[in-house]
Amino acid sequence: MALKIYGAALSPFVRKVRVFLDEKGVEYEPVHIDPNDPPPDYRAINPLMRIPALADGDRVLADSAVICAYLERRFPEPALYPDDDYEYARTLWFEKYADEELGVNCTRTIFRNRVVMRLLGRDCDEQAVQQACAEALPPHLDYLEEQLGEHDFFVGERLTVADIAMVSQFTNMQHGGEEIDADRWPRLAAYVERIQARAAFQQHIEKESGFIRKALG
Ligand SMILES: N[C@@H](CCC(=O)N[C@@H](CS)C(=O)NCC(=O)O)C(=O)O
Incomplete structure (x- = not known):
């Protein structure tokens, strides 16, 4: 089934x-x-x-x-959690960081106000959006930029659930009209673009963007 x-x-x-x-x-x-x-x-x-x-x-x-x-x-293959004990725990850390810390800002503040509230015909709290972009998010982006370093993925040199959780939150931020400033956080901005180019992300983002464009103009 x-x-x-x-x-x-x-x-x-x-x-x-x-x-x-x-x-x-x-x-x-x-x-x-x-x-x-x-x-x-x-x-x-x-x-x-x-x-x-x-x-x-x-x-x-x-x-x-x-x-x-x-x-x-x-469905163990391909593995999306590392085998190594510490890398496994680091993966859970970044997944939780994305779901909770990025979630509050990227989704519950930026995306909810700029997209969901408009879809519901309600007012957007633009002040909350500006506060998230200017004050709440930058320390998180600084930390993530530093943790990512020159690596292609957050943990163990291959895709894990942490990358999926992280980029999924940044996708909602972009749906809400905000981008990671590539001058300030160049590695993070390039990383998000790379992960979003994977077929698994691409198909969803295209459909979602089309829906938002049609619904909100
Ligand atoms: N920690 C949960 C969060 C799920 C969540 O907050 N989903 C939102 C939609 S993005 C929701 O259902 N909100 C409705 C509500 O909280 O009543 C997870 O990872 O699944």
Whole structure:
């Protein structure tokens, strides 16, 4: 039976799980759930009513980090977590950093105000967006630029769930009209562009950008 991924395409956490499966070449059925108006019976799948959730037959799981950890064991190849103990923990660190620290700024502030609020016909809190861009995000970008160094990936010289989580958040920031300043954070900006050029990311970003263009002009 095909896996089902519940959620909406523009969510960074849903995109993370979809890209994770696409990188592994595993098929799935996307089931649309609007996070602003989930159907009541979705509570049986995720009591927190958040997206994404996964159904693998009659097994259900919620939270992108939990889902990816399960999928890694279910479909081990190609590995998206390192074997080495320390590298494994560093991967979880950067995944958590992306989901939480970048998530607050890139998605819950920039993307939510510039895209979601407009799609809902509500006001954008531009002051909150400016605060995220000018004050909250730069220390995170400084740290990530330094941690990335000259490497192609955050951990272990190959793609991990940390890269997928990280670039998924920056994709929402870009959907919200903001870019990483390549003069200030050149390695991070080039890294995001490189990871987004992978087929697994590309297909989603193209569709999402098309939808946003059509909906918001
Ligand atoms: N830690 C969760 C975060 C999921 C999350 O916050 N999803 C948002 C959409 S991007 C959502 O469902 N928001 C609706 C709500 O919180 O009620 C994960 O990684 O899956």
